[in-house]
Amino acid sequence: MKYKPLHPWEIVPKEGIEIQKRLRKRLIFDDNEFKIEKICGTDVSFEKGKSILFSAAVIFSYPDFGVIEEQTAACECSFPYVPGLLSFREVPVLLKAFEKVKNIPDVVICDGHGIAHPRGIGLASHLGLFLDIPAIGCAKKKLYGDYNEVGNRKGDYSYLSNSNKNIGIVLRTRENVKPVFVSQGYRIGLDFSRRIVLSCCKKYRIPEPIRKAHQLVNIMRKNYSDN
Numbered sequence: 001m002k003y004k005p006l007h008p009w010e011i012v013p014k015e016g017i018e019i020q021k022r023l024r025k026r027l028i029f030d031d032n033e034f035k036i037e038k039i040c041g042t043d044v045s046f047e048k049g050k051s052i053l054f055s056a057a058v059i060f061s062y063p064d065f066g067v068i069e070e071q072t073a074a075c076e077c078s079f080p081y082v083p084g085l086l087s088f089r090e091v092p093v094l095l096k097a098f099e100k101v102k103n104i105p106d107v108v109i110c111d112g113h114g115i116a117h118p119r120g121i122g123l124a125s126h127l128g129l130f131l132d133i134p135a136i137g138c139a140k141k142k143l144y145g146d147y148n149e150v151g152n153r154k155g156d157y158s159y160l161s162n163s164n165k166n167i168g169i170v171l172r173t174r175e176n177v178k179p180v181f182v183s184q185g186y187r188i189g190l191d192f193s194r195r196i197v198l199s200c201c202k203k204y205r206i207p208e209p210i211r212k213a214h215q216l217v218n219i220m221r222k223n224y225s226d227n
Contacts, residue, residue: 001101003130024121031189040105041209044090045217055093056217073097087126113137114185116168128186135185136193173201
């Protein structure tokens with residue numbers, strides 16, 4: 001699939017911050033629901049001390065979660081690890097995987113944040129803008145914002161907020177496990193994002209599309225290390 005070339009990648013962190021501020025103004029959101037027939041999960045992995053990143057994009061039929069397509073990619077990364085600028089490390093290798101995708105998904109779930117970010121544009125928002133596809137951030141840890149404790153039952157949630165504005169949802173996807181942090185990435189509403197993520201959590205804490213992408217990218221990384 002094709003994507004929009006929004007900016008160069010050979011930049012320094014200071015330039016990355018300015019790009020985020022500029023792109024944040026281009027984010028659009030829609031509270032209306034839409035039909036989902038294909039859903040994609042993404043993940044990125046790397047080996048500590050090495051500069052190669054590995055990515056996976058796995059497309060499923062929805063809501064039965066049959067695998068339709070799997071694509072992977074690897075590339076060298078020169079951008080340093082800087083909190084709040086993770087997308088400048090991970091989006092390029094994700095785009096390389098999406099270049100191979102033939103079945104364009106209706107929505108993408110990313111292992112990362114959407115607008116629940118200090119400058120309102122995390123990995124899911126950044127990737128969604130490039131792909132021009134509705135995108136949801138689903139992260140294992142909080143990056144930004146405040147929230148009240150979440151009930152312990154599956155489906156319980158509380159809002160993640162900043163300055164009295166809701167920027168995400170803290171969602172319990174299984175009883176007696178830590179919640180996940182869901183936020184709008186691009187072209188989607190917050191409540192719809194929550195319900196999509198919850199519908200993707202059948203047996204595990206992590207949504208099935210992300211979980212499968214995580215498994216695939218780790219196999220890829222291990223095979224690379226063994227060679």
